[in-house]
Structures are given as structure tokens and as C-alpha cells.
Amino acid sequence: MKFIFEVRVKPGYSVEQYADAWMEASRIIQxxxxxxxxxxxxxxxxxxxxxxxxxxxxxxxxxxxxDRRDARVREILERHARTCDITVIGEFEDPEWEVLPPRADD
Incomplete structure (x- = not known):
């Protein structure tokens, strides 16, 4: 399944700052x-x-x-709650339908 959300970074905080912290928290969550x-x-x-x-x-x-189990993840999520507007788009199942380009060996 996929959990999808949009993040709009507020003035004074950059996408690069968000991404650095997101990567750190994601490594723990993974x-x-x-x-x-x-x-x-x-x-x-x-x-x-x-x-x-x-x-x-x-x-x-x-x-x-x-996410509350890890203090660092908790700290990152609390900062993002102040510095970003986060909109949950939703939870989606893995695709039932796929159309992919032909492979070179087909």
C-alpha cells in the first residue's frame, strides 16, 4: 500500500531542510x-x-x-508541524492495473 501526502514548506524553512530531516526520520521509520x-x-x-x-x-x-517511540522522529515531526503545511492525500492499495512501455527485448 502507499501512504501519500503533500508538503508545502512555509517561508523561512526550505525544501532542502525538510528533505534532510525527512530522510533522517525515514531511515529510522524504515x-x-x-x-x-x-x-x-x-x-x-x-x-x-x-x-x-x-x-x-x-x-x-x-x-x-x-513514531512516538523514537525521540528523534518525534522531534522532526513536531518541527515539520510548525514549518510545513501537510495535506494527507490518502492511503492507496498497490496498483490493480498497469500499463508499462514495451521492453527492448519484446
Whole structure:
């Protein structure tokens, strides 16, 4: 499953600062059972906005994580609550439908 959210960085805080802290927290969170990686995408034309996509084995695995267990993750999340506007887009199942370009060997 995918957990997707948009982050708009407030003036006085940069996307680079957000990304550095996000990577640090993500490295810790990725030690949680069921975590399958995270991706951060900068929005075209809006350099202070990023889209975060966290991959999990299941919704249950994501729901079982507890960011409050780690003091550093807690500190990062509290800072981001003050320095960013975060909009949860939602939780999505892995794709049921895919269309990929043909492989070179096809």
C-alpha cells in the first residue's frame, strides 16, 4: 500500500531542510516491520512543494508503526508541524492495473 501526502514548506524553512530531516526520520521509520521505502518528489513549477509517497506491506503494518517511540522522529515531526503545511492525500492499495512501455527485448 502507499501512504501519500503533500508538503508545502512555509517561508523561512526550505525544501532542502525538510528533505534532510525527512530522510533522517525515514531511515529510522524504515526499520519498522512492513516498511518498503519512501520517495519524495518536488512539484514542477512549485519548488516549495513536495509529494511524499511511503510504501508499506499493508495498511495494518503502517497503522502499527509508532513514531512516538523514537525521540528523534518525534522531534522532526513536531518541527515539520510548525514549518510545513501537510495535506494527507490518502492511503492507496498497490496498483490493480498497469500499463508499462514495451521492453527492448519484446
Amino acid at each position: 526499520q519498522t516491520p512492513g516498511a518498503r521505502g519512501t520517495f519524495l518528489h518536488r512539484k514542477l513549477g512549485e519548488p516549495d512543494t513536495v509529494l511524499a509517497i511511503a510504501h508499506w506491506d499493508s495498511k495494518a503494518a503502517r497503522d502499527a508503526k509508532d
